Amino acid sequence: MAIRFQQLNPGACRTYLLGKPGITEVALVDPVLDRLDAYLTFLRRENLKLVAVVDTHTHADHISAGPALRDLTGCDYIMHAAAPAGCASRRLLDGQALRLAGLEMRVMHTPGHTGDAVCLVLPDRVLTGDTLFLDDGGAGRDDLPGGDAGAHWHSLQRLLALPEGLVVYPAHEYRQRAPSSLAVQKGSNPHLRPRTREEFIHYIQELRLGPAGWMKEVLRANYACALEPGKVWIPVDAHACEARGTLGKGANEQVVVTIDPGELRPRLERDDRPVLLDVRERSELAGALGHLPGIVHIPIDELSRRLAELEAYRQREIVTVCRSGGRSHTAAQILQQAGFAHVHSLEGGMLAWRARGLPAGRQDSGDIWHKL
Numbered sequence: 001m002a003i004r005f006q007q008l009n010p011g012a013c014r015t016y017l018l019g020k021p022g023i024t025e026v027a028l029v030d031p032v033l034d035r036l037d038a039y040l041t042f043l044r045r046e047n048l049k050l051v052a053v054v055d056t057h058t059h060a061d062h063i064s065a066g067p068a069l070r071d072l073t074g075c076d077y078i079m080h081a082a083a084p085a086g087c088a089s090r091r092l093l094d095g096q097a098l099r100l101a102g103l104e105m106r107v108m109h110t111p112g113h114t115g116d117a118v119c120l121v122l123p124d125r126v127l128t129g130d131t132l133f134l135d136d137g138g139a140g141r142d143d144l145p146g147g148d149a150g151a152h153w154h155s156l157q158r159l160l161a162l163p164e165g166l167v168v169y170p171a172h173e174y175r176q177r178a179p180s181s182l183a184v185q186k187g188s189n190p191h192l193r194p195r196t197r198e199e200f201i202h203y204i205q206e207l208r209l210g211p212a213g214w215m216k217e218v219l220r221a222n223y224a225c226a227l228e229p230g231k232v233w234i235p236v237d238a239h240a241c242e243a244r245g246t247l248g249k250g251a252n253e254q255v256v257v258t259i260d261p262g263e264l265r266p267r268l269e270r271d272d273r274p275v276l277l278d279v280r281e282r283s284e285l286a287g288a289l290g291h292l293p294g295i296v297h298i299p300i301d302e303l304s305r306r307l308a309e310l311e312a313y314r315q316r317e318i319v320t321v322c323r324s325g326g327r328s329h330t331a332a333q334i335l336q337q338a339g340f341a342h343v344h345s346l347e348g349g350m351l352a353w354r355a356r357g358l359p360a361g362r363q364d365s366g367d368i369w370h371k372l
């Protein structure tokens, strides 16, 4: 089967473009609202006509671009019949044959992570949404509204009954793993280990998951067909949707090496001084603690989507800085996850820096850093 298939996002959320080679009509699966302009630019540049968006489920970690793309392009916005979003223009049912941008696929309703989850089964691959991730990523968490571990177990049994040569394309991939077949996943994905339904529910209950309060806000925004990014606060937690506590290290478990203020101070005078990445809010730069000289400033909640601005520093040493060392720690983890090799977090942040009597500048006053 000739297929045009492309993943369009740089981050952990995967957005797939589907179509047939030589045909201008294409569909997008799981587009992210933050990336709306990038998609539109891409479609224009490639001379492609968007005919449909499918969301594999109501997302809890990002706002879908489906409603906005429907508004802007007139494309179909397709979700499962159980999806709460009122703006979906077509509704899917289990077992339905779906023709999308010239491609034939089958819809499999796979509740578990959410009640409205679907997998799209093509002849050589299966788009699994958050029903199944790759390898030790496991699958989407089942503790959010609409989640049901027992239903998830049943959905996974149905996935396991598909031809095992199908290649798995999930809605998230947090560690840049290459897609692999269901056969490979049977051996490498802890969610697919043989278990009874009760054993699976127990396994899910034992997983260690991050806080979910903000994800409920994101779900509500998607129920309401939000059109503007930034309506909901979305923390930079690159593994938000994942059921953690399985095998490998996630971003939150990555070891970060800190650097002491006293050690950093003399190094700022050297020619090969590290790049200082301050991840506080803009208002804090003008506050009493001030900031270090020559900082690159990217607030922590914008870091994941602004990594391209740091591309020139990929081979340099980067020291992340915040107020007390918490956000800078997270920032260092995000950079490490993105492949930046030499990253340190300023231990104790600007509080520790100033407590040592070390100098800083303040953005609003025009002070140079030696004066403050």
Ligand SMILES: [Fe+2]
Binding pocket: 057, 058, 059, 060, 061, 113, 130, 140, 241
């Ligand atoms: Fe999800």
